[in-house]
Amino acid sequence: MNIVPLIRSRPRGKVHVRTVTLSHGGGGKAMKDLIDDVFVDAFDNAALAPLEDQARFDLAEFAAYGDRLAFTTDSFVVDPLFFPGGDIGKLAICGTINDLAVGGAKPLYLSCAAIVEEGMTIDMLRQIAGSMARTAKTAGVEIVTGDTKVVQRGACDKLFLTTTGIGVIREGLVLGADLARPGDVVLVNGFLGDHGAAILCARGDMALETPIESDCAPLHSLIESVLAAAPGIRFLRDPTRGGVATVLNEIAEASQVAIEIDEAATPLREEVKAFCEILGLDPLYLANEGKIVVIVPPEQAPAALAAMRAHPLGALAAVIGRVHVGEPGRVIMSTVFGGRRIVDMLVGEQLPRIC
């Protein structure tokens, strides 16, 4: 990558204590040691190493990929920090990569800001930084700038991460929630609700043991191959908080169309179905961290579906519904039972039912 070189040789600091204390946020040597030992060491790249207040880029590099920048930010406050299928670090990298990728952008650089509660162990912080570094490396993006703050016990919950990302959109690509047209097909790339169910289980409040893992994954390579196979794709979105139901409602509203989905065609893991059944939750509203909803014109739907299924993150891709003229803004589901019902936006958070 053509990052403007600022390489200066500088000895890296080392942390010799077990836990993070307020002194690691004081701006002095302890803070520099923490940043060096935990973050710089893990993220290890030429742009970050000099620890300037900003990363610097050569504009020509961006221009080589396309004609528009995509810029996004997201905060991660997940509890617990480690869960089956991932951790807060992996989530923070995937989440921001995906927010860039669903806009059709090639993700290039990320920043990472960490707010750490005093008392957190250095080991745990190291594990999370390592996980961020591995995820970024596999995805081909670099974490080039960052910030660390330490707050008093109780002022945050162990660790909050914010990642910001920059990517480039190639010339001519136009995607938008307002572009869905009657006849378009709705695709997803696999099982829905895994992340939401995995996190609820991992919290341990409901003493349910399940093998459900988060689907947390960077989606840009999948998106790249789907866009190549079906260049007419109207819209892409990663259905995170609020799930697929919320995304479909947003599309129906923005495009002033109706969307009808088929419950029987919706890919759901048996374990997630059972989990939702026990707690009275609706899997359509559960969060996903490795899924995309794709709106594609009917003639390109087979190509899009084939491209998804050929990718490791889309083996179970499926057509789940269609766009109709209908009542604008309305999402309707044909139920497995043969009935129909409206799938609306959630009012607040889904709460388990009493009986």
Add this chain to the structure above:
Amino acid sequence: MKYLDEFRDSAKARILVTEIEALVATMDVPHGRPLHIMEVCGGHTHSIFRFGIEGMLPKQIELVHGPGCPVCVLPMGRVDDGVNIAERPEVIFATFGDAMRVPGSRKSLIQAKADGADVRMVYSPLDALAIARKNPAREVVFFGLGFETTMPSTALTILQAESEQVANFSVFCNHITIVPTIKAILDSPDLELDGFLGPGHVSMVIGTAPYEFIANFYRKPMVVAGFEPLDILQSIWMVLKQIKEGRTDVENQYARVVPDKGNAAALSAVSRVYELRQFFEWRGLGSIDHSGVKLRDEYKQFDAERKFSIPNIKIADPKSCQCGEVLKGMIKPWQCKVFGSACTPEMPLGALMVSSEGACAAYYQYGGIKQHVAAE
């Protein structure tokens, strides 16, 4: 999912719907209006909306969504009392999730939590007892809610707390009983109901005998129904069959779960721990005699009402609210003056908008397909 998918089979559903249509076609529908069948239980309301059952039925049948959502019918004053307890600094207030949003006159439990009260969501009263064991210096109060379905688990938890001598555990008891409420609805002069689907989970505990008066005295058919969509369709067919044949019986469609005699162990725990209150206030229905239970004197050390000498606030339902008329089948949710305007799931005014099992909230969220989709 085994034992569930079998009861959601769309081919069998089509057969049942055809049978229902054939049966209705041969019936003289009385009163010049559709037949009104009330599902008493909120669990049924939830299934009916979730699977889109209303839209599958012929237009001569209308379902009336009954009072059987214990979260919905909790009156504002009791929520205020609960919030008052939860706001005491020594208290950890443990509650089922969907009770957290029920509005009080000052605030809901979810707002109280945001304001600093230690409110925790639990999945069973035993979870609350475990919190009490872990926090001996705090007072743990369980928000006891629900009909006979959840009454035994609260009773058994109290018996467990007694045998372990857990002194810092108590229950804020709002358990209610369904039979007096069905009776109150049947006694109403403007009633327009032709039959009932009986509450399956309640009946698993109390059996079918307590409903005999509905068939014998009020001459209405009653079918105790399961919660899967095929259960509901079959039960509707059974109610129609009774109307057609001029019978009024208590029938048990849910025999795979509901023994006619109920569950003796659960009933014995219930009668050991609770006694009937003289009356209890219901949101939307007002005060109903003998419709609630409280802890017996022998268990008063576990009674949060006595432990914290709560004020027992009484707050009247808002005047514009028409929940009572919806519950009795006189109007449909969307015919209420405040439906969707002054009363929404975000800011519920009446009982039926409170939980996803309430008829109005279900219409608002899942939409009455007949009403909304008819235009297509």
